[in-house]
Amino acid sequence: MKIKFLIFIVALLFSISKVKAQDPIFTQFYLIPETLNPGFSGSSEAPYAGVLQRIQWPSLDLRVETSYAFASFWLEEANSGIGFNAISQTESFNDYRLQQFNVNYAYRVQLSDEWFFRPGIEIGWGFKDFNFQNLLLEDQININTGVNSPTSIDPLTPNTTVNYVDISAGMVFNTRNSWIGFSLKHINRPNISLRDERNEPLEMLLSVSTGYEIKLLDMVDISFLPNEAKLIATGNYMRQGRFDRLDIGTIFDFERFLAGATFSMDVFDRTENSHVLTSINPFFGVRITDDLRFGVSYDVNTSNIGRTNGVYEFSLTYRFTSRYEDCYGCPTYIK
Template identity: 50%
Template sequence: MRSILIIFVCMLGFINAVQAQDPIFTQYYLFPETLNSGFTGFQETTKAGVLHRTQWPDLNFRVDSDYANFNTWVPSMNSGVGVNVLSQRERFTNFSLTQFNLAYAYKVKLTDEWDFRPGLEVGYGFKSFNFNNLILEDQIDLTNETVNPISIDNLDPNDQVSYLDVSASLLFNNEDFWIGASLKHLNKPNISLVPGGNLPLNSLAAITVGYELKLADYLNLTFLPYSTKLMITGNYMQQGDYNRFDFGSLFIVDLFYFGAIAATNPNRNTANSHLITSVNLLGGLQYENFKFGVSYDVNVSGLGRTGGIYELSVIFTVDQKARCFGCPLYKRI
């Protein structure tokens, strides 16, 4: 009996962790709007994309996440506007998250080389959990080997909670370098599933930087196309007691790109935490107006055989020569 209660408490701890932490995508370099709304309309054209993520498929706690966005540039407003949808499902507990967002960014010309793009995102979200299969201790009759349908415990949780969500971002960039900062969940919405409860969603702070350079300007690499580029990227995130720092690089060779990013856990909240949690392998290509991306996160922590994490993505851009920074293959050389 005590073992059942211990397992149940552990499950609740996992559920709370899922609800409190935002999904972070490995391919944030292709979908920077997931972290910073200043990238809305950044290419000054029309763009649509879909990103799918499957996490730990070999464990019972498999999590699937999907992100879809559409944004465009409005020259008369000197602004980018867009909409996006985020969906997340955890199979073991049937926890799910769905959020719809409207995003806006305004372009300010600071100098001949530097632009400043403040952004704002407003969303409406739904979090739900299936309590139908929840069995409490007093429902278990070991003598008759039956399970009673009714419990005397005063537990009446909501199956779903809805909330308004507000985020803001800042983005600075020139032709080769960009740095952005964002703060999600500024209003700290209440996501408690208990009637009358108060569980504020922790704000997520993120700083994203990147630098893109043409290798021919520094090295004499005759065996590679003259347009070959190297992109260096870093992304730091903090939410509640948890943080994460990703850093890595990608080679952009003609219409193909490949590289690797290391995901780290600087805080190491427990004694058994690993500094480097995964090494993320990346690749992709561009075909006409489409861009295709794939990534696989190789687990290097002590979680065991998780099956890793993989992502698949596709992006359609109306103007394939659109100007963009920080995203491989956004610019045709």
């Protein structure tokens, strides 16, 4: 039993190092930028809510499922946005589970006739959990009675749950049709070690995102295009520890339907066996009503990781009608 436990710990430590270095990420960040930056809280200047569901590598034993739910509100009198979000992630390989609840606040500052500045902060409470209940150690076995004890005094037995406070901050500069945002997550570097006597600070996550939208009729004169048809170019660079990722792509918004693709790349610190382009991520969306939007994306793996069956992601968002619908400072790309 000792050997079995030690093998499990070795596998667990490998998994922890991977989890510690990489936060949950979403392909459809351009639809729900709150996943990246608390500065986007309330940026639609109307009540806005939604959910994201991500299923990663369903054909492998490393299947990862991530759920995200959010709601944000705009307080015009206070020139502020507030938001709430919850995230849950599970991994099949080691019964790992992450759950976290966050509260966001952002303030709008008008810099010029066109530009706005939105600094934001996020404070959250989270816990990481590993399922050790299924382990049976040597000192739990009683050969004489044939009854196994539910507890162990083995010094290697770790805690099953880690609780922590998490603080993040960000800022967004935007006009009605463009934005650039910067965020830094885990500023306080919370300790996520399963051992009481150890300190394993969570790596900070840097994100730089940008986007620009343009009406298609300003580029081409095609009579069958809807008047409000748009092209949205977007990009996001993230770095956490020695891991980084760059996503760039375009989305075509034909009012009722949306379609496009992003490309995910490993920019720096690649090994000789790694790839620059790691996945191609087509996206399709539909506006069920003027305010209700559904989206689905599929990440096509381009590396040699094996037959993973890709990554599926589903989103559903609703933007409530607001009396500030035509406000000049509202970024239109998330409507």
